[in-house]
Amino acid sequence: MRWVNRQVGRSNRIFLGSLPILLLVLTYLFLAVQRHEANPADKILPLPSAMVSSMSALIMEPDKLSGQFIFWADTLASLQRLGIGLGISTLMALAVGLLLGILPPVRATFGPLVTGIAVIPPIALLPILFIALGLGETAKVALIVVGIAPVMIRDVAAHVQALPRELIIKAQTLGASSWQVMIRVALPQAMPRLIQAIRLALGPAWVFLISAEAIASDVGLGYRIFLVRRYLSMDVILPYVAWIALLAIAIDFVLVTISKRGFAWAHGDDH
Amino acid sequence: MSSLLSLRNVWVEYGDKVIIENLSLDIEEGSFVSVVGPSGAGKSSFLRLILGQEGPSRGKILLDGTPLPPECGPDRGVVFQRYSTFPHLTALRNVMFGHECDGAPFSARLFGSARRKAREEAAEMLTAVGLGANLDSYPAEMSGGMQQRLAIAQALIKRPRILLLDEPLGALDPGIRADMHELISRLWRDYALTIVMVTHDIREAFTLGTRVLTLDKRRHDPQAPHRYGATVVYDLPLDKENAQVTYHAERITIDEVRNN
Numbered sequence: 221m222r223w224v225n226r227q228v229g230r231s232n233r234i235f236l237g238s239l240p241i242l243l244l245v246l247t248y249l250f251l252a253v254q255r256h257e258a259n260p261a262d263k264i265l266p267l268p269s270a271m272v273s274s275m276s277a278l279i280m281e282p283d284k285l286s287g288q289f290i291f292w293a294d295t296l297a298s299l300q301r302l303g304i305g306l307g308i309s310t311l312m313a314l315a316v317g318l319l320l321g322i323l324p325p326v327r328a329t330f331g332p333l334v335t336g337i338a339v340i341p342p343i344a345l346l347p348i349l350f351i352a353l354g355l356g357e358t359a360k361v362a363l364i365v366v367g368i369a370p371v372m373i374r375d376v377a378a379h380v381q382a383l384p385r386e387l388i389i390k391a392q393t394l395g396a397s398s399w400q401v402m403i404r405v406a407l408p409q410a411m412p413r414l415i416q417a418i419r420l421a422l423g424p425a426w427v428f429l430i431s432a433e434a435i436a437s438d439v440g441l442g443y444r445i446f447l448v449r450r451y452l453s454m455d456v457i458l459p460y461v462a463w464i465a466l467l468a469i470a471i472d473f474v475l476v477t478i479s480k481r482g483f484a485w486a487h488g489d490d491h
Numbered sequence: 492m493s494s495l496l497s498l499r500n501v502w503v504e505y506g507d508k509v510i511i512e513n514l515s516l517d518i519e520e521g522s523f524v525s526v527v528g529p530s531g532a533g534k535s536s537f538l539r540l541i542l543g544q545e546g547p548s549r550g551k552i553l554l555d556g557t558p559l560p561p562e563c564g565p566d567r568g569v570v571f572q573r574y575s576t577f578p579h580l581t582a583l584r585n586v587m588f589g590h591e592c593d594g595a596p597f598s599a600r601l602f603g604s605a606r607r608k609a610r611e612e613a614a615e616m617l618t619a620v621g622l623g624a625n626l627d628s629y630p631a632e633m634s635g636g637m638q639q640r641l642a643i644a645q646a647l648i649k650r651p652r653i654l655l656l657d658e659p660l661g662a663l664d665p666g667i668r669a670d671m672h673e674l675i676s677r678l679w680r681d682y683a684l685t686i687v688m689v690t691h692d693i694r695e696a697f698t699l700g701t702r703v704l705t706l707d708k709r710r711h712d713p714q715a716p717h718r719y720g721a722t723v724v725y726d727l728p729l730d731k732e733n734a735q736v737t738y739h740a741e742r743i744t745i746d747e748v749r750n751n
Contacts, residue, residue: 384574389544390642391577394589394649395565400599404588408579485579485629 305364313372321380338370412486501550512720525700568651575642586613
């Protein structure tokens with residue numbers, strides 16, 4: 221049988237999928253044990269026991285200085301920034317993307333501006349944001365928005381623009397005005413694509429969040445990672461990175477579920 | 492003059508490329524006009540003109556004696572070969588769309604008794620095209636023939652003055668086509684429609700139509716084929732009882748060897 225035709229069943233898929241992850245973990249453990257045999261105080265590849273003990277302090281014991289549970293405070297602060305940034309970007313992508321995609325005069329007027337903003341590396345704008353907005357929450361959220369909104373807007377606009385011309389014509393022959401074409405034809409068909417755009421923007425959004433937190437912050441997952449880096453605390457950094465990955469996977473899963481539940485018509489193969 | 496739609500010396504040109512040249516035509520109310528012709532002979536341009544998707548470069552198009560604005564409107568319904576239905580709406584909502592746009596300019600959604608009324612009328616129309624059992628299906632769940640039935644129901648709900656069919660059966664298999672021919676004929680009679688249908692299928696054109704138009708180029712310049720546009724070369728009124736075909740033979744100067 222050709223390899224292109226080999227379908228993998230559900231249980232086999234789980235087994236095969238977990239294989240490389242397991243292999244990676246085993247390799248890490250092997251190397252960590254080896255290093256600890258040579259030097260029991262090794263910090264570069266901490267053993268799971270060290271990770272558990274330092275993480276349980278962060279998760280379950282309040283910080284002596286601030287009285288906060290550091291791990292949860294970090295998570296909450298980061299998720300809040302990410303959520304606000306993603307929320308604002310999503311609303312912008314929907315409103316601006318829809319207008320750019322469906323109304324040719326708006327596209328002619330603002331298309332070049334959006335393209336121009338989209339090609340600026342957002343990190344290059346970070347100093348401007350810090351100078352203009354201060355070092356508080358606003359600048360961090362603004363960095364996420366500046367980083368992902370233009371790409372999302374362009375994606376939604378391109379999708380709306382690529383809707384079959386026939387559909388727009390048909391709507392007009394049924395008496396629809398520009399506004400009605402926008403909210404009844406373009407908007408619902410842009411929604412699944414918008415969710416797709418959020419999923420794709422999630423990666424860059426995390427990058428900008430961690431960057432902003434690394435440079436100027438006093439709480440947050442990125443802040444903590446860059447803080448403990450000074451003490452070579454790999455026993456904190458590694459669990460934090462794994463936690464960020466878990467959060468990202470969870471958010472992605474929620475978005476996919478929303479798309480499948482809310483816009484079943486767009487997932488043809490699920491019928 | 493009982494003509495519903497008149498084209499007066501209509502030209503369609505893109506730059507120096509002539510698509511349709513000097514086309515004059517009257518379409519009577521209640522007629523079923525089939526339009527045939529080779530590919531690239533301006534059949535689609537002709538349909539886009541009537542639809543209002545584009546305006547003529549020269550000449551006039553009159554609907555009920557008033558000039559047609561170069562924009563689509565609810566007086567002309569259309570069914571395309573593909574993409575004629577909204578994929579995000581169920582069959583019922585697809586058909587209700589016309590009434591919703593009418594009744595609610597801002598929200599484009601109806602509520603209460605207006606909604607019930609639109610719903611009933613839509614269900615009735617769907618039953619008329621044979622989709623009574625598929626009110627809540629999405630277009631993606633339907634076969635090609637069912638999708639075209641849905642598209643026809645959706646267009647008819649607005650009672651258009653003219654129904655334009657752009658190769659509506661082009662993607663269907665022969666058995667389904669025969670059913671659709673029967674459906675279109677029946678709807679045409681029952682609703683007293685005026686239909687303009689563009690088709691590739693000559694037999695279809697003659698079975699369904701009361702008049703067959705052939706679009707083609709009358710002249711052909713081998714050095715600059717784009718300089719001459721298409722126009723009506725045959726206009727055959729089909730009186731189904733005693734078929735009396737009038738050829739506009741004196742107007743045809745197509746040379747087979749193309750040496751003119």
